[in-house]
Amino acid sequence: MSIVTGWCLHDLGRPGAAAQVLDRECQRIAPHALRTRTRYGMRRALAHAAAGEIEHACVIAGELLDVMTTVPSATVTVDIRRLARELTRFRASRAVKKLQPALARALNDSRVRADGSNR
Known part of the structure; x- marks a missing residue:
């Protein structure tokens, strides 16, 4: 299976199967491919959520949010928004509460970049 198959499983409403495929396939991404690792890693977090x-989704996302500052991506920003929206259903979770400030920072930073304000 491929990483695209994992994301298709998510779109088909099979997030558990998607998470399993994405867990396996994300390990195959080269360490230096930061944008790809971040893009599919965030989708992996979304599938787990x-x-x-x-909790697992929050751990994955937390590890990736710091990378966003070095590899800005509109696609990843969309996935972060989707994850933030998904996690609002679990806002009472300690892991979600802990991750919320980092999610908010990443989304705010992406808005600043989109506006060109930090150039």
Whole structure:
């Protein structure tokens, strides 16, 4: 299976299967491919969140949010928004509460970049 298959499984409403495929396939991404690792890693976090694995999703996302400052991506920003929206269903979770400030920073930083304000 490929990483695209994993994301297709998510789109088809099979987040648990998607998370399993994305877990495996994300390990195959080269360490220096930061944009790709961040893009599919954030989708991996989203699949875990949609599968109800909230703490694991937050751990994955937390590791990736710092990379966003070095590899800005509109596609990743969309996925971060989707993850933030998914996690609002679990806002009482300690892991979600801990991740919220980092999510907000990443989304705010992406808005600043989009406006050109930090150039």
